Amino acid sequence: MSKTSWIPEGVKRCSGRRFALGMAAVTAVLAWGVYAMFLVWYKGLNQTNMNDAYGFALWIWADLAVIALGGGAFFTGFLTYILGQEKLKGIINYAVIIGFICYSSALLILAIDIGQPLRGWFIFWHANVHSMLTEVAFCLSCYFAVLTIEFIPLILENPRLDRVPFLHHLSHNMHGIMAVFAATGVFLSFFHQGSLGGVTGVLFGRPFGYREGIFIWPWTFFLFTWSAAACGPCFTLLITWITEKITRKTLVKPDVKQLLAKISGWMLITYIIAKIADTIYWALVTAPSMGFTLMDFYSNNPVYGIWILIAEIVVCGVVPGLILITRTGRENAFLLMLSAFLAVMGCCINRWVMVLQVMAVPLFSFNEWYMYTPSWQEVATTILPVAYGVIVISLAYRYLPVFPQERELNPAD
């Protein structure tokens, strides 16, 4: 009987030795993060620079950012399985893997942030049903389960595993009802992305973050979901581009990338129009009604100038949005990736200001700005998911048929 390779048929991968060397380098970074993580668990949250002013800090920013960028999985899944955009099947596997990495990283960061992870289950058993964060915890955990279910069939397509009849049928059957899981994922994502925005929006004691809204939902609820759907696919495109550069191969057909970029561009431009409207109303009505002017939030401190608002909305919102909705912009590879990068940056800046600038702004005229610098343990545990992501992507690319168009696009292999 011939021995089936672990590596998918018809594709070329680097030697095992070279792969192991690359993995060792990334594992060293991972080990640094794991060391910091155990320090936090063993010694407690005194290992961080969080204090009474900063109950939320770098970890929560990282959490919100990876959750938004992982939104590429739910939105691409929605387009592929619910709206029937068959073309996107060329990139959906990778979107799911990136989403899986993002959401598992978010859960890991939360497990570090709660200080006593052994009590993590309290949020399910002793749920505070008046908290948006409870909804976030519920949806996050369930959606991570959905992403795992979406990832499993791809793992089972490894040539060795696929030889086992039961696993072959399981993978086939899971593919068969993937639309059900994708629809559940969309439902869960809509609510947890929104509730993460809602958390800041309902803080009426924090005029920088507070927003009016509809019923119980502040406008930030909808803006967060919208921005995740717009910027998540951009992150998928960006990581695909980086993977193509590292592997020196074309892995996804340009028309697939351009379709995703076009949809993402329209989502981004409509989001940014809504965001501009929200900002104008907040600056002219909401904040003044609480005794603040716009410039109170952007002056008398060493970091947060008006530049951050311009960077988020104009440079990283309007500019990439306009490029992505024009055919010539999308067809230019450099502009396409520049726009994806800017959109991702814009989303990260948005999450940063909605988590950290909210905490920094003084609430009374006799207060100073509260500035914060993360400890090395916080930085190491925030870099930890990046190393983990690189490892998962490397293993997936090497052993799984992630890109269905790879063989066709690289016939010399």
Place this chain on the structure above:
Amino acid sequence: MFPFVFEWAWDMSHMVFMGGLWYALTIIGLGLTYCLIKAAVDTAREGKRTNDPHH
């Protein structure tokens, strides 16, 4: 949280929050169970066909 836990109250908040969680978990659980059972049935059928001398 389940209705038999002492903190439970039959109010809208508990029913919406916990109902949503159970609803999502039920869909995920049923979907996964269906796939596992069907895979077992398909595997058994395939094994039978392979062993059938008239096939």
